[in-house]
Amino acid sequence: MSHEPVTLLAIETSCDETAAAVVAETGDPARPWLLRSNVVASQDAIHREWGGVVPELASRQHLRDICGVVDRALEQASVTWTDLGAVAVTQGPGLVGSLLVGVSFAKSIAWSCGIPLVPVHHLAGHIESLVLQHGELPLPSAVLVVSGGHTSLYLVRERGRYELIGRTRDDAAGEAYDKVARLLGLGYPGGPIIDRLAKDGNDRAYLFPVSRMTHADRNRPTATAPPGLLPPDLERSVDFSFSGLKTAVMRLVKDLEARGGSREPGGVGGTVAPRASRLAPRDVADIAASFQRVVVEALLDRTFETARWLGARSLGIAGGVSANSRLRAEAETRGAKAGLPVFVPPLSLSTDNAAMIGAAGLRRLRAGVTATWDLNAEASLPL
Numbered sequence: 001m002s003h004e005p006v007t008l009l010a011i012e013t014s015c016d017e018t019a020a021a022v023v024a025e026t027g028d029p030a031r032p033w034l035l036r037s038n039v040v041a042s043q044d045a046i047h048r049e050w051g052g053v054v055p056e057l058a059s060r061q062h063l064r065d066i067c068g069v070v071d072r073a074l075e076q077a078s079v080t081w082t083d084l085g086a087v088a089v090t091q092g093p094g095l096v097g098s099l100l101v102g103v104s105f106a107k108s109i110a111w112s113c114g115i116p117l118v119p120v121h122h123l124a125g126h127i128e129s130l131v132l133q134h135g136e137l138p139l140p141s142a143v144l145v146v147s148g149g150h151t152s153l154y155l156v157r158e159r160g161r162y163e164l165i166g167r168t169r170d171d172a173a174g175e176a177y178d179k180v181a182r183l184l185g186l187g188y189p190g191g192p193i194i195d196r197l198a199k200d201g202n203d204r205a206y207l208f209p210v211s212r213m214t215h216a217d218r219n220r221p222t223a224t225a226p227p228g229l230l231p232p233d234l235e236r237s238v239d240f241s242f243s244g245l246k247t248a249v250m251r252l253v254k255d256l257e258a259r260g261g262s263r264e265p266g267g268v269g270g271t272v273a274p275r276a277s278r279l280a281p282r283d284v285a286d287i288a289a290s291f292q293r294v295v296v297e298a299l300l301d302r303t304f305e306t307a308r309w310l311g312a313r314s315l316g317i318a319g320g321v322s323a324n325s326r327l328r329a330e331a332e333t334r335g336a337k338a339g340l341p342v343f344v345p346p347l348s349l350s351t352d353n354a355a356m357i358g359a360a361g362l363r364r365l366r367a368g369v370t371a372t373w374d375l376n377a378e379a380s381l382p383l
């Protein structure tokens, strides 16, 4: 490295976790970053009552938590303000009120310490969580980012450049998990609960449909991948869709409930709170397992097929849903069979955190990207 290694403070507040981390450069090009601390204050308990994230409550809670979370991140890394060489912050996409707390806080720190501020795209963070954990990936790499807000497949041919190849046309996979969990009367976030219940269920009890976007209709949208990268039939079918699956689960639940008894649904009458399910625990476990099988198949079929076409030398899966036990296990098995190395983050870096923002921030800092003081939070931001 021709420059002094930088120690960077990263802040992430795009949704419902207030997070701060300290990440340092190592000087080793193969393993460029070292995680010194990673602090996350989760708001799950607050939003659980409502069955999903309430934006206004989220921004207020970020305000309450941010000072303590940043203090703890510095303390756990044994660094002080004067050790910091830069501050990175999630600029977007996300909830604008939540993002604003992080952006304003990061700006104030950078300005008062006289150090550069680096704006980071949330999904670049998820992708770079893989490098933070495993070192630089063999390129080209196909990386699936699968979270509560996104299901997007990227091709990484050059470090720090992410080309969108496929995406969901409707719900994100994590969103489908959360919505199905609500239909089943389970808590929020639904992903980890369905993951756990699915272990005791029969994954072939219900054969839910896997939607495949063929775009054979008159209104077919333009392909997501840049022209010429994939063969035309694959280019048109690489996108994901999960809303049909969610509807199929909803119909089944209604059907089973109609057949199965007259207990009144629970929950806070008429509000958005998750209602108690009238289904037998066995049915809930079977639906969870059958739903999960189909989601994992849909995600991995397309990702592996596309990776093969693109001549990828590695395959990554990041984002909250990458914590899923079945997705991890099957990705591993398929990778071993295909001779393709598969990378997933550790559980602590799968769901939202600031360590990944620190990694992506150091990547951008070294590419010469810094923000001006008029940096604003962006609810939707292209990568």
Ligand code: KG4
Pocket: 015, 146, 147, 148, 149, 150, 173, 174, 175, 177, 178, 189, 190, 191, 192, 195, 319, 320, 321, 322, 323, 324, 325, 350, 351, 352
């Ligand atoms: O990346 P993330 O923390 O936030 C977003 O950027 O959206 O992802 C949160 C999503 C939620 O939808 C949650 O249900 C899902 O990740 N999730 C899981 C698991 N753990 C978290 N989905 C399936 N299985 C899991 N074990």
Ligand code: ZN
Pocket: 122, 126, 147, 148, 319, 320, 351, 352
């Ligand atoms: Zn995320």
